[in-house]
Amino acid sequence: MSTGSLTTPDVDEQDSRVADTRDPSADDSGNESGSESAEVSSFTSTVPTRRVPARAPNGRFVGAGGQGDDEDDLPADRYLERELSWLQFNERVLQLAMDPAVPLLERTRFLAIFANNLDEYFMVRVAGLKRRIATGLAVRTAAGLEPRELIERVARLAHELMQQHAGVFQHDVRPALEDEGITVVRWGDLDEDDREPLHFFFADRVFPVLTPLAVDPAHPFPYISGLSLNLAVLLQNPKTGTEHFARVKVPPSLPRFILVEEDVDAEVERKRFVPLEDVIASHLDQLFPGMLVQEHFSFRVTRNEDLEVEEDDAENLLTALEKELTRRRFGPPIRLEVEEDIDPKVLDMLARELQISDREIYRLPTPLDLRGLFTIADVDRSDLEFPKFFPRTHPDFAPTESAKAIDLLTAVRQKDVLVQHPYNSFSTSVQAFIEQAAGDPKVLAIKQTLYRTSGDSPIIDALIDAAEAGKQVLAVVEIKARFDEVNNISWARKLEEAGVHVVYGVVGLKTHAKLCLVVRQESEGLVRYCHIGTGNYNPKTARVYEDFGLFTTDPQVGEDLSRLFNLLSGFAPRSKFKRLLVAPRSVRSGLIDLIDEEIDLHTSRRDDAPAGRIVIKANSIVDEALIDALYRASIAGVRVDIWVRGICALRPGVEGLSEHIRVRSILGRFLEHSRVFWFDHGGDPQVYIGSADMMHRNLDRRVEALVRITEPGHVDELADLIDLAFAETTSRWDLGSDGRWVRHHQSEAGEPLDDLQEKLIERHDKRRRKARRR
Structure with a gap:
C-alpha cells in the first residue's frame, strides 16, 4: 500500500494470556447516561470547535455529524443496536472456542474469556439498563428500540449464547481435552x-x-x-x-x-x-x-x-x-x-x-x-497452545555492538520511534524509557497518566525512585478505572507517600489518555521527551494487548503535552493544541472536520485521481455524529474501511447510504486494542493514533488524546498494517447490512486464510533481523 492511496481491496479487554477477546467496554467503561459537571463544560467550551457544515448530495447542508435540519435525509434505521452488537462480539469469541483449528488449550481459554466477558456485561451494561428503566430515565435507543424491548432481546440472545457456551464445553472441548489426557471429572x-x-x-x-x-x-x-x-x-x-x-x-x-x-x-x-x-x-x-x-x-x-x-x-x-x-x-x-x-x-x-x-x-x-x-x-x-512468542526489542532501541542497554533518550532525540506492542517489547521500550528517565541526573521532571497498571509495576517503582531522587514527578491517576479501583487506590497512596504529586484529573471526566512527558536539561536548554500511546502503562497486559506508542522530542508535541498536563493538574481552561486532538474538546469535531475535508478533496479531484479513503481502527464504533459523518462520506463516494474489535452501531453496505463502507473484525491470540485514524487526504495522508474509541463516553466525558503521525516511515508502517488487515486473504469477520457478522477463515478450496497476528510476528522478526545485519 502506498502512503498516497490505500488501494488494496477489502475486527475485536482480563489479565489472561489470550486477552484479545476481552469485553471491549471493560477498558473504557462508563455510564452512558451520566450528566456533565460545570468543570466539564468549562473544559469543552473555552476553545471553539472547528466543525463546519457538510454539504449533502442535494446541495443542502447538514449539521456536523448529520445532526441538523436535514437529519431526516438519512434513514431512521441506520444504526445497529449497541447492546446486541456487544453480544455478537462475544459470540465471535465463542466461535474461536468452537474452531478445531485453534489449539485445544486456547479454545479452553476462549471459553473462560467468554464467561468473564459476559459477567462484566451483566454487571455493567444490563445492570445500567435495568437501573435506568427502574428510575424512569431510560429512553428509546438510537437504533429505535424501547428500553423494555431491548432488555427482552438482550435476555433472549444471552440465554441462547450461554446455552451454546455450556454445550461447546460439555460436548466439544471437554471430550477433546479428555482425549489429550486432561479430564474434568x-x-x-x-x-x-x-x-x-x-x-x-x-x-x-x-x-x-x-x-x-x-x-x-x-x-x-x-x-x-x-x-x-x-x-x-x-x-x-x-x-x-x-x-x-x-x-x-x-x-x-x-x-x-x-x-x-x-x-x-x-x-x-x-x-x-x-x-x-x-x-x-x-x-x-x-x-x-x-x-x-x-x-x-x-x-x-x-x-x-x-x-x-x-x-x-x-x-x-x-x-x-x-x-x-x-x-x-x-x-x-x-x-x-x-x-x-x-x-x-x-x-x-x-x-x-x-x-x-x-x-x-x-x-x-x-x-x-x-x-x-x-x-x-x-x-x-x-x-x-499457540506457538511460544517473545516480544522483540524495537530495532531503534536495540544495542548493536554490546550487551549494554541502549540509551533510549538519546535514541529518541535522534529520531521519532513508533513501537507496536506486543510485537515490540514493552519492557525494553516504554518501561526502560521511564526507568532511565528516573535514574538520569539531568532529568528534572516526569509527568505521567496512569489508568490501569499493576500494583507491582516497575512503572510505579520508577516514579517513586524519581521522586525520591528529587525530581518533580506528577502522576495523573484515574482511580475510577472500572474493576481496578481497589488496586488504583492502593498504589495511588503508595505514590503519595513517596512524594509524587498525585492528582485525579478533572472533576466529571475520567483521564484515559496515555501520556508521559520527561523534561531534561541539556546543553542547548530544556528538551521534552514524549510518549503518547494507545494502551495502558501496564507491563502485564502489554504482553497480550496490541497497541502503538510514539516516542518523540518534537517541540510541538512537547508543548501540547505540557499544556495538557497543566490542564489536568491545575487551571488552564484556554489551552490550545497543535499536533493533538484532545477530548472532550476536539476529538469528535476534529475527526468530523477530517472526514469533511476528505469528502471535499474527493468530490473536487480530477477524474483520473484515486478516490478518497478513510480507515478507522477502533475497539468500538457507537457515536452517532461520527457514524453520520461516515455515512455522508460514503454517499459522496469516499471509501470507508472500519476495523473494529467489538461493538459497531454503523450499518455497512446499505445502498444509497453506506455502500462504500466495509466493517471488519479480527480476533486472535492478542487483543486488537490500538486506535488508528487514516485519512488519504489527496495523497498526503493525515494519520492519528491515540486512546479514544468512537463512543460517547470517550468523546464527551473523558480526557483522551490523539497525536498525528508525521514521520513518513511510520505512515508507511501503518499503511502496511491496514493493507494486511483488509486483504481478502486475511482471516476475519465481515459485518453485513443486516447486522450479521460472517466469518471468513477459509479459502474456497478449504485452506486456512492468513492469521494477521502471525503475519505481524513474522514481519517484526524479519525487520529485527534486517536491522541487525546493517
Whole structure:
C-alpha cells in the first residue's frame, strides 16, 4: 500500500494470556447516561470547535455529524443496536472456542474469556439498563428500540449464547481435552484412592473457611455476594422430619478446579480436575452434623457492580470512591444461574428472596462459572497452545555492538520511534524509557497518566525512585478505572507517600489518555521527551494487548503535552493544541472536520485521481455524529474501511447510504486494542493514533488524546498494517447490512486464510533481523 492511496481491496479487554477477546467496554467503561459537571463544560467550551457544515448530495447542508435540519435525509434505521452488537462480539469469541483449528488449550481459554466477558456485561451494561428503566430515565435507543424491548432481546440472545457456551464445553472441548489426557471429572467418577488426598485437602484448606448459613425463622435469607458460586442444600432433621434449607458459599480464594493427585510413575502423564463444589458437596455431612443431607444444587448470582460517585459533592474523591466500593457489594441482583435439574421449590425460594424474574434465570448444565477454565488452560502442554512468542526489542532501541542497554533518550532525540506492542517489547521500550528517565541526573521532571497498571509495576517503582531522587514527578491517576479501583487506590497512596504529586484529573471526566512527558536539561536548554500511546502503562497486559506508542522530542508535541498536563493538574481552561486532538474538546469535531475535508478533496479531484479513503481502527464504533459523518462520506463516494474489535452501531453496505463502507473484525491470540485514524487526504495522508474509541463516553466525558503521525516511515508502517488487515486473504469477520457478522477463515478450496497476528510476528522478526545485519 502506498502512503498516497490505500488501494488494496477489502475486527475485536482480563489479565489472561489470550486477552484479545476481552469485553471491549471493560477498558473504557462508563455510564452512558451520566450528566456533565460545570468543570466539564468549562473544559469543552473555552476553545471553539472547528466543525463546519457538510454539504449533502442535494446541495443542502447538514449539521456536523448529520445532526441538523436535514437529519431526516438519512434513514431512521441506520444504526445497529449497541447492546446486541456487544453480544455478537462475544459470540465471535465463542466461535474461536468452537474452531478445531485453534489449539485445544486456547479454545479452553476462549471459553473462560467468554464467561468473564459476559459477567462484566451483566454487571455493567444490563445492570445500567435495568437501573435506568427502574428510575424512569431510560429512553428509546438510537437504533429505535424501547428500553423494555431491548432488555427482552438482550435476555433472549444471552440465554441462547450461554446455552451454546455450556454445550461447546460439555460436548466439544471437554471430550477433546479428555482425549489429550486432561479430564474434568465429577466426585462420582473418582475411586477411593483418588478421593483420599481430597479428604485431606478439604480438612486442611476448605473446611476452615466455610460458613454454612441456615435459613429459618431465626436466620433470615443470607446476602448472596455477586459472582459467588454457592451450594443450596436441602436438609432434614432425622428426629422431627422437618426439612431445612442452608446455603454454603464456595470460597473464591481457592482454585475453581482442584487437581487430583496422579501416579507420577504412569507412562502417560494425565491431568484430572474436580470442581471445588464437588469436593465441598461430598463433605456436607461435616458441615451439618446430626442432619440428613437430602439434595444440593449449585447456583450463582450476578449483581449490579457499577459505580456511582457524585464527584461534585465529595470533598475527597478518594474517600468517596472507597465508600462506594463498599456499597458495590450490595448492588441488586440482575442474573441467577442455576443447574438445570434444580429442585423447583429451591428455585422458587431463590427467585423470591433475590427478587429475580423468570427472564433473569439461566438454567445451565454443571459445572457453573466456567471462568475457572483459565486454570485448565494454563496446564503446561505446549503442543496444545499457540506457538511460544517473545516480544522483540524495537530495532531503534536495540544495542548493536554490546550487551549494554541502549540509551533510549538519546535514541529518541535522534529520531521519532513508533513501537507496536506486543510485537515490540514493552519492557525494553516504554518501561526502560521511564526507568532511565528516573535514574538520569539531568532529568528534572516526569509527568505521567496512569489508568490501569499493576500494583507491582516497575512503572510505579520508577516514579517513586524519581521522586525520591528529587525530581518533580506528577502522576495523573484515574482511580475510577472500572474493576481496578481497589488496586488504583492502593498504589495511588503508595505514590503519595513517596512524594509524587498525585492528582485525579478533572472533576466529571475520567483521564484515559496515555501520556508521559520527561523534561531534561541539556546543553542547548530544556528538551521534552514524549510518549503518547494507545494502551495502558501496564507491563502485564502489554504482553497480550496490541497497541502503538510514539516516542518523540518534537517541540510541538512537547508543548501540547505540557499544556495538557497543566490542564489536568491545575487551571488552564484556554489551552490550545497543535499536533493533538484532545477530548472532550476536539476529538469528535476534529475527526468530523477530517472526514469533511476528505469528502471535499474527493468530490473536487480530477477524474483520473484515486478516490478518497478513510480507515478507522477502533475497539468500538457507537457515536452517532461520527457514524453520520461516515455515512455522508460514503454517499459522496469516499471509501470507508472500519476495523473494529467489538461493538459497531454503523450499518455497512446499505445502498444509497453506506455502500462504500466495509466493517471488519479480527480476533486472535492478542487483543486488537490500538486506535488508528487514516485519512488519504489527496495523497498526503493525515494519520492519528491515540486512546479514544468512537463512543460517547470517550468523546464527551473523558480526557483522551490523539497525536498525528508525521514521520513518513511510520505512515508507511501503518499503511502496511491496514493493507494486511483488509486483504481478502486475511482471516476475519465481515459485518453485513443486516447486522450479521460472517466469518471468513477459509479459502474456497478449504485452506486456512492468513492469521494477521502471525503475519505481524513474522514481519517484526524479519525487520529485527534486517536491522541487525546493517
